[in-house]
Amino acid sequence: MPIPSVEPTVNAALSTLLEAAINNKTKPPGSLGELESLAHRIGLIQRTVHPRIVAPAVIVFAGDHGITAENVSPYPQSVTWQMVENFLADGAAINVFARQNGCALHVVDAGVNHDFGIRDGLLDRKIGRGTRNFAQQPAMSHDECMLAIERGAALVGRLDGNVIGFGEMGIGNTTAAAALMHKMTGAPLSQCVGAGAGLSADGVAHKLQVLERAVALHEHASEAIDVLTTFGGYEIAMMVGAMLAAAEKHMVLMIDGFIVTSALLVAAKLQPAILDYCVFSHCSDERGHRLMLAHLGARPLLQLGLRLGEGSGCALALPLVHAAVNFLNRMATFESAQVSGKER
Template identity: 35%
Template sequence: MTTATERSASQHTPPPVAVTMALPEIEPTGDAQLDHTLAGMLSKPYQPRRALGRIESLASQLARIQQQGETGFGSLSFQFPQAVVFASDHGVADEGVADLPQSATLETVRALLDGEAHTNRLAVQHGFGLTVVDAGVATHVTPGQDSPVSAQLMQRKIGYGTRNMLLSPAMSGAQAVSAVNAGMDVVKHLPGNVLAIGSTGVAGHASASVLLSRLCGVPLVDALGQDGDLDETKQQSRSEKLFAALTRHRKATSPMDALASLGGFEIAMMTGAMLQAASERRIILVDGFVAGAAALVARGMSPNVDDYLVHTHRSHHAGHRLLLIHMQAQPLLDLDIRAGEAVGALTAWPLLQSVQTLLSEVPGQTIPEVQLP
């Protein structure tokens, strides 16, 4: 049953936002000779070809990112790894398209800032700096407790949540550009050469689903999947409302226009963060479906960014599985993780450390010592 609001949304289609902006230059990393050299480094005469499976593919990707001009590749170096969680609220949450109340966004942010979230513990375990970026939380956010496990707060609020995409574009063109630029600026102020990118925000999955549908042509019902936390009536209502939003913004087909019309401030900032990190040849650990949607937008804007993206896990969300298929990406883990906030990215980190150890086992180098507790 279509409501009056949905009929109004679909009948009055605004022109596309038509957003353009300057992008940083991103170098491709492809190097067939380096791939061949690494394959030889990892092969053993007593093992079958490609004995390490996709570990070899990961090794090649990381080495290609870190090779530098004529000096080539020596060994993997992970310097001052950073985890960044972008937080924002979505106006479309007013339509009941999420399984949590909007207040859950602020509760998650507070847990991160006070050192009480899973992410805090994993960041400490793996030696990551942890930052929460207020991209557009619907309320004011203050810094957390001053303790070694607390996340640092960066204030980059574009607005107090996006507008309801069912009634208007989620962001104006200027807001979308500001959010992407803010994401770039966040990365410029962070040290290191590894960046784990995650997010939190109620209705973020709804935004990711409509972006996947628009940019990849995936039927919305498939992009949404079945949410076990919503009953059949609520799932039907969610599908109808988000389909009305897609219909309203049917002319927003470019990555940036779709981002402005259907995205969120945190998705826009993650897009900018990925573009900037790739331009600085950082390794980018992509966490979950919402961060994956930002990766989809970033790749649409600058295809070379794809070379720097390590998709760390496949979440429980059906849309995330389809997104990975369309990006031709093989995630490192498949654990049905439902938590956001870079939990999956940090959980996958030991795999990259294993690759670092394997690539150190070459003439003239030694395997790093393992410090026991």
């Protein structure tokens, strides 16, 4: 399957119409701040001055990582499958926030080291029972990586909505994300490595040492797909495919935290125009995420000190997406409300 192709949203005529529509609402120009930029972006994504939100959904991709053998997480690998069970039991934060905000939730087994069997609410797209330990060998084969991308893209093809949030679950995946960040942005590893699920200072130092050895071992990996194959996870690769397919369908992409943004770094290397379709939900408290966002020129909607993952930031930011679209469509204009506009 070829990599999905993403068209830029640039449209000067439509941009002018959207700016006029936004500025003609009964408010001082710019007074709704980021909501105005968000409404403009969504209008360009949907190619209309009357955008709408249809069937928003969050997809949580779960996968295990061989790098956990290097003791880079304070939690055992079994927590990945246990949290998938929690998602299916409607007990996780993302379940609460998605339900609260009228957002569908889909849970995907991209590569968990567990046999779930056939389960209601679980989409089985398993590539393998966790990746290999990239401190010793590439995490995936090229074929496995491309299959994960393909399966992620195919999942998006099943959705009827036009807004998609991305979430993940996978013990060890902040280590994979830190490696991807380093290779995709050129930032020093020391600026990419954080506490993840709660490492001590000594644990973070050990994690950095593991990554330094792994990066040196795979120094040859430089192209986006090679980097993803070498350091990524099945859930991260599947997100890359899903992101590219969603942008190809002109959907609004809601980007969560550190791990999801690492997938976007890869996707943006493959198709730079994908950034036109992204809404950055929040700035994570995981070290490195702020630098990721700066590298992408992103302006996150929320800053709540989150570092949970699961797509939780997407669900929490969704009301702001609704608000941006609603004010553009429903707020009175100066003419309709018979309110005097700005004189000069």
